Amino acid sequence: SQQGEEDPQALSIQEGENATMNCSYKTSINNLQWYRQNSGRGLVHLILIRSNEREKHSGRLRVTLDTSKKSSSLLITASRAADTASYFCATDVGGSYIPTFGRGTSLIVHP
Amino acid sequence: GAGVSQSPSNKVTEKGKDVELRCDPISGHTALYWYRQSLGQGLEFLIYFQGNSAPDKSGLPSDRFSAERTGGSVSTLTIQRTQQEDSAVYLCASSTRQGVQPQHFGDGTRLSIL
Numbered sequence: 404s405q406q407g408e409e410d411p412q413a414l415s416i417q418e419g420e421n422a423t424m425n426c427s428y429k430t431s432i433n434n435l436q437w438y439r440q441n442s443g444r445g446l447v448h449l450i451l452i453r454s455n456e457r458e459k460h461s462g463r464l465r466v467t468l469d470t471s472k473k474s475s476s477l478l479i480t481a482s483r484a485a486d487t488a489s490y491f492c493a494t495d496v497g498g499s500y501i502p503t504f505g506r507g508t509s510l511i512v513h514p
Numbered sequence: 515g516a517g518v519s520q521s522p523s524n525k526v527t528e529k530g531k532d533v534e535l536r537c538d539p540i541s542g543h544t545a546l547y548w549y550r551q552s553l554g555q556g557l558e559f560l561i562y563f564q565g566n567s568a569p570d571k572s573g574l575p576s577d578r579f580s581a582e583r584t585g586g587s588v589s590t591l592t593i594q595r596t597q598q599e600d601s602a603v604y605l606c607a608s609s610t611r612q613g614v615q616p617q618h619f620g621d622g623t624r625l626s627i628l
Contacts, residue, residue, distance in 0.1 A: 434614050445518070445605055445619030446557075491556060495614045500545070501570065502614060504557040 407435075407492045407505035415511045422479040424508040426492030427472075435468060436493045436502060437477050446491065449477075484514040516540065520606050520620035528628050529598060535591040535623045539608030547607045547617065548581060548591050557605065563589065593625075601627045 410425045426435065434453050438446040450466045452459050452475065458467045465478040479486055489509050493502035519538040527533055539546050544565045549557040559573035563583045574580070578596075583589040593600055603624050607617035 436614075436616070443621070445621045446607070446617070447619070448616035451614075451616060493557075500564070500614055501547070501559050501562055501573075502617070503559070504549075506554075506556040 407494045407503060409490065409492055409505045409508040411508060412506070413509045413511075415513065416482060418482060418484055418512055418514050420482055420512075422482050422486070422510055422512070424477045424490050424510070426475045426477070426494075426505060428475075428492075428494050429473065430496055431470070431473075432494045432496050434495050434502075435466075435475050437464075437466060437475075438491045438493060438504075440489045440491065440507070442488075449490075479510075482510075482512045484512050486510060487512045518606055518608055518618050518620035520604075520623050522623055523621065524624045524626075526626045526628065527596060529596060531596055532592065532594045533596055533625065535593075535604050535606075535625070537589045537591070537606030537608075537620060539587065539589070539606070540618055541587075542610070543608035543618070544586065544611055545609045545615070546583060546589050547609075548589070549605045549607065551603045551605055551622070553602075560591070560604075596625075596627045598627045601625055 407428045436451045437449040440446045463480045468475045489507040491507045493504045495502045521536045546563040548560040561581045562570040578594045581591045603622040605622040607619045609615040
């Protein structure tokens with residue numbers, strides 16, 4: 404089964420609105436990463452947040468991590484049509500160097 | 515600088531044929547991963563190489579799948595006697611060193627088995 408599961412599976416918003424995606428996981432993690440994938444392309448790394456961190460920012464992106472709830476959220480503020488993509492969370496546990504990816508959230512931003 | 519390069523970008527072949535997929539990681543990256551992504555799905559881990567260590571093959575779905583990495587750089591994923599369920603996008607990623615680091619992905623090879 405997937406370690407990380409994104410929610411919602413699909414999200415459709417208008418340009419300028421904020422987009423929030425969530426990731427829930429089952430077991431304690433070392434790190435959680437968010438990636439973006441444009442159609443037909445590879446994944447692009449967005450943010451890595453460690454288990455002892457609660458929030459990180461990068462430009463219009465804000466990631467939070469709540470280890471007590473085993474969940475993370477990715478907020479994209481003031482969305483743009485170019486943000487249209489699938490967004491994946493990836494978690495790693497224990498001594499593993501192999502991140503486990505969820506099925507992703509498909510975000511569509513309408514101009 | 516150059517990113518992760520995968521070839522071919524698309525491959526169509528008949529069931530039962532063997533295929534080879536190639537990955538050129540970013541120069542100097544010691545860790546290399548192969549993943550499989552089926553339509554609308556997340557990434558399924560296949561195999562992980564780190565430097566000169568023995569690869570972690572725990573994700574390979576059957577003995578028809580194999581991979582090698584020559585000289586710590588280029589990697590080849592081979593699928594023998596392909597089946598229709600092997601149809602997917604095969605993604606390669608590399609990172610700078612052992613340990614979870616941001617992974618840099620290629621654009622993948624889209625494999626279609628007829």
